[in-house]
Amino acid sequence: LARGTAAPDLAGRHVVISAGGTREPLDPVRFLGNRSSGKQGYALARTAAARGARVTLVEANTRLPDPAGVDVVHVGTAVELRAAVLAAAADADAVVMAAAVADFRPAEYAAGKIKKKDGEEPAPVVLVRNPDILAEISAERVRADQVIVGFAAETDDVLANGRAKLLRKGCDLLVVNEVGEHRTFGAEENEAVVLAADGTETPVPHGPKEALADTVWDLALPLFH
Ligand code: CTP
Numbered sequence: 001l002a003r004g005t006a007a008p009d010l011a012g013r014h015v016v017i018s019a020g021g022t023r024e025p026l027d028p029v030r031f032l033g034n035r036s037s038g039k040q041g042y043a044l045a046r047t048a049a050a051r052g053a054r055v056t057l058v059e060a061n062t063r064l065p066d067p068a069g070v071d072v073v074h075v076g077t078a079v080e081l082r083a084a085v086l087a088a089a090a091d092a093d094a095v096v097m098a099a100a101v102a103d104f105r106p107a108e109y110a111a112g113k114i115k116k117k118d119g120e121e122p123a124p125v126v127l128v129r130n131p132d133i134l135a136e137i138s139a140e141r142v143r144a145d146q147v148i149v150g151f152a153a154e155t156d157d158v159l160a161n162g163r164a165k166l167l168r169k170g171c172d173l174l175v176v177n178e179v180g181e182h183r184t185f186g187a188e189e190n191e192a193v194v195l196a197a198d199g200t201e202t203p204v205p206h207g208p209k210e211a212l213a214d215t216v217w218d219l220a221l222p223l224f225h
């Protein structure tokens with residue numbers, strides 16, 4: 001579908017999209033974060049709204065303006081993002097996990113700023129696993145025909161890793177893109193392959209993030225029963 005001429009083929013659907021990157025606090029002024037810009041998730045939200053969907057966008061640390069006509073829920077951490085996605089997913093036709101969710105968070109949060117001490121080396125930062133939201137919503141679907149889409153950024157063996165990740169997560173579609181220095185993070189354009197649980201692979205040539213977003217919706221549509 002060309003932009004601006006979208007047919008309302010998502011009318012009557014509720015879609016939930018997570019976007020951005022979580023930040024896991026160490027103390028009131030410091031966090032562990034990642035380089036996700038949120039632009040791909042926002043493109044998914046804009047295109048879904050243009051195609052007539054009711055859209056809930058769960059946003060983590062993007063600093064992007066709220067898209068018009070979209071319900072935006074602002075979160076910070078992976079645990080907050082999980083709660084917001086699970087709440088919105090309860091009546092959703094599709095859930096797209098475009099957010100970069102931190103795999104680990106500091107085991108302890110210091111309520112006061114961590115201070116250095118003269119003559120002492122810093123204490124190591126102990127990390128614990130965050131919940132895997134994509135795997136959880138895929139395993140415990142609120143409806144058999146809910147469509148669940150994941151994203152994977154890979155630096156090596158992109159397709160093999162993507163195929164294994166699709167199986168491990170149990171989602172319907174996995175958008176795989178190759179990342180590295182100067183690739184994808186923060187860029188206006190993207191290039192990817194969309195892997196489907198039925199084995200099909202849809203290459204999406206280098207182009208605007210809206211084009212990839214529209215391909216995701218095109219592939220999700222026939223999965224709604
Ligand atoms: N994801 C999630 N919860 C997490 C981690 C990731 O829901 N705790 C989602 C992401 O939003 C994305 C997909 O899982 O849609 C794949 O993320 P990715 O980091 O590529 O996968 P991981 O399983 O974390 O594997 P890796 O060890 O390669 O980081």
Ligand code: CA
Nearest residue numbers: 100101102103
């Ligand atoms: Ca990860």
